[in-house]
Amino acid sequence: MADSTEKSLHARPEQLLYASILEKGMYLGLLILLVTYALYAFGLVTPYIPLQEIPKCWTMDVHHYLETCKIEEGWAWLSMVRYGDFMNFIGIAMLAGVTMVCFLVIAPVLWKQNDRVYACLSLVEAIILAVAASGILGAGGH
Amino acid sequence: MTKLGKLSLVGFACLLALTLMSPAVWAEAGSTAPGAAAEYPWWIWPLLLLVVTFVMGIAAVLGGVGGGVLFVPIISGFFPFHLDFVRGAGLLVALAGALAAGPGLLKMNLASLRLAIPVALIASTFSIVGAMIGLALPTNVVQISLGATILGICILMLIARKSEVPDVPQADRLSSALRIYGVYQEATTGQIIDWKIHRTPQGLFLFVAIGIMAGMFGLGAGWANVPALNLLMGAPLKISVATSKFLLSITDTSAAWIYLNKGCVIPMMVVPSLIGIMLGSFLGVRLLRVTKPGIVRWIVIGMLGFAGIRALMKGLGF
Numbered sequence: 004m005a006d007s008t009e010k011s012l013h014a015r016p017e018q019l020l021y022a023s024i025l026e027k028g029m030y031l032g033l034l035i036l037l038v039t040y041a042l043y044a045f046g047l048v049t050p051y052i053p054l055q056e057i058p059k060c061w062t063m064d065v066h067h068y069l070e071t072c073k074i075e076e077g078w079a080w081l082s083m084v085r086y087g088d089f090m091n092f093i094g095i096a097m098l099a100g101v102t103m104v105c106f107l108v109i110a111p112v113l114w115k116q117n118d119r120v121y122a123c124l125s126l127v128e129a130i131i132l133a134v135a136a137s138g139i140l141g142a143g144g145h
Numbered sequence: 146m147t148k149l150g151k152l153s154l155v156g157f158a159c160l161l162a163l164t165l166m167s168p169a170v171w172a173e174a175g176s177t178a179p180g181a182a183a184e185y186p187w188w189i190w191p192l193l194l195l196v197v198t199f200v201m202g203i204a205a206v207l208g209g210v211g212g213g214v215l216f217v218p219i220i221s222g223f224f225p226f227h228l229d230f231v232r233g234a235g236l237l238v239a240l241a242g243a244l245a246a247g248p249g250l251l252k253m254n255l256a257s258l259r260l261a262i263p264v265a266l267i268a269s270t271f272s273i274v275g276a277m278i279g280l281a282l283p284t285n286v287v288q289i290s291l292g293a294t295i296l297g298i299c300i301l302m303l304i305a306r307k308s309e310v311p312d313v314p315q316a317d318r319l320s321s322a323l324r325i326y327g328v329y330q331e332a333t334t335g336q337i338i339d340w341k342i343h344r345t346p347q348g349l350f351l352f353v354a355i356g357i358m359a360g361m362f363g364l365g366a367g368w369a370n371v372p373a374l375n376l377l378m379g380a381p382l383k384i385s386v387a388t389s390k391f392l393l394s395i396t397d398t399s400a401a402w403i404y405l406n407k408g409c410v411i412p413m414m415v416v417p418s419l420i421g422i423m424l425g426s427f428l429g430v431r432l433l434r435v436t437k438p439g440i441v442r443w444i445v446i447g448m449l450g451f452a453g454i455r456a457l458m459k460g461l462g463f
Binding site: 011012013014015017018019021022023025026028029032033036037040043044054055056057058060061062063064065068069074076077078088091092095096098099101102103120121124125127128131132134135136138140 | 187190226237240245253257259262265266269270273284323330398399400403406407408412413414415416419420
C-alpha cells in the first residue's frame with residue numbers, strides 16, 4: 004500500500020514524456036523567437052514593413068491591415084520568411100505547435116498501456132489543434 | 146510587511162502610474178486614427194510595452210492572476226493598438242506563460258494530465274469557436290463585451306471562495322470511468338492527499354463557455370479554470386491551479402492559431418510583451434516572499450476594474 008502511494012505520488016510515464024517534449028519545444032521556440040526578434044529590431048534583417056511604418060499599421064483593424072500592407076492570411080508568411088518581421092513567425096509557430104507534437108507522441112504510448120480512451124482523446128486533441136493550425140477555418144471579417 | 150516589501154510595493158505603484166500616465170499613452174488612448182500613433186518614434190511603443198508588461202508580470206504573480214487577463218484590457222484601453230492585435234498578442238502572452246510553467250508542474254505531478262485532457266478537448270474546441278466569433282463581430286461589440294467580462298472577473302475575484310481540499314464524498318461515474326484521480330503530498334504539512342473529482346459532466350459543460358470567452362477576448366482563462374476545477378469539480382486547490390496553468394497551454398494554442406492565421410499577430414507587439422511579462426514574473430516570484438499578496442490583490446482588482454470601465458467606455462464610443 005505504501006509502495007503504491009509512493010508510486011502514485013510521481014507523475015505517470017506519459018505525463019513525464021509530455022512534459023519533456025513541451026519543455027524542449029518551449030525553449031527552442033523561445034530561443035528562435037528572441038534571436039529573430041533581435042535581428043529584426045536592430046535592423047540586421049530588412050523587414051517587409053519598415054519599422055517607422057509599423058505605428059500606422061497596428062491602429063487599423065486586421066482586415067485593413069492585411070489589405071493595406073498586401074499581406075495574405077494563413078501560412079502565406081512562410082513565403083515571406085526572408086523578411087525580418089516575418090522571420091519572427093518561425094518561433095511563434097513553434098511555440099504554438101509544440102502542444103500538438105506532445106499529443107501525437109503520447110497517443111501511441113497510451114495505446115500500448117491499454118489506455119485506449121485517453122489515446123483516442125489525445126489523438127482527437129491533436130487533430131483539433133491541427134485543424135486550427137491549418138488555416139482552413141475561416142472567420143468573417145469586420 | 147518588511148521595509149523591502151513596502152519599498153517594492155511603492156516602486157511597483159510608481160512604475161505603474163508613470164507608465165500609464167505617460168503623455169504618449171494618454172495622447173493615444175482615445176485615438177485610433179492611423180496617423181496619430183505615428184507622431185512618436187516607432188521604438189517608443191515596444192519600449193513602453195516592455196515596461197508596462199514587466200509591471201504586469203509582477204502584478205500577475207503577486208495578484209495570483211494570469212498575464213493575459215491583465216494584458217488585453219490594459220493594453221487595449223491605454224495603447225493605440227487595435228483590439229484585433231491586442232487579443233492576438235494577449236493569447237501568445239498567456240500561452241508563453243503556460244508553456245514556461247507547464248513542464249515543471251507536470252513533472253511535480255501537481256498538474257494532472259488525466260484531468261486536463263478531457264477538459265482541454267472541450268475548452269480548446271470552443272476557444273476556436275470563440276476566436277472565430279470574436280474576429281467576426283464588430284470591434285465595439287467585442288470591446289463592450291470585454292469590458293463587461295473584465296468587470297465580471299473583478300466581482301468573481303471579490304466573492305469567490307477557495308477550498309484547499311474540497312469534500313468530494315464520491316467520484317461521479319464519468320470521472321471514475323476516465324480514472325481521473327490522484328495523490329499528492331502537501332509540501333507545507335507533509336500530508337498525503339488522495340483526490341478525486343465529482344460533477345464532471347457539469348464541469349465539462351462549463352468549459353464550453355470558458356473556452357469561448359478565452360478565444361473571443363484572448364484573455365487566457367485561469368480566472369475561470371480555477372473556480373471551475375476547484376469549486377465545481379472538487380479538485381484540490383493546488384491541483385486546480387497547476388492544472389489550470391497547464392490547461393492554458395492547450396486552450397490558448399488552438400485560439401492562437403486562429404489569430405495567427407487571420408494575421409492578428411504583429412511581432413513588434415508580441416515579443417516585447419512576452420519578454421516583459423516573463424521578466425516581471427521572475428521578479429514577482431522573488432517579491433512574493435516580502436510583500437503581502439492581499440494588498441497586491443486589491444491593486445490588481447483595482448487595475449482590472451479601471452481597465453474594464455475603460456474598455457466599456459471605448460466600446461460605447463466615449
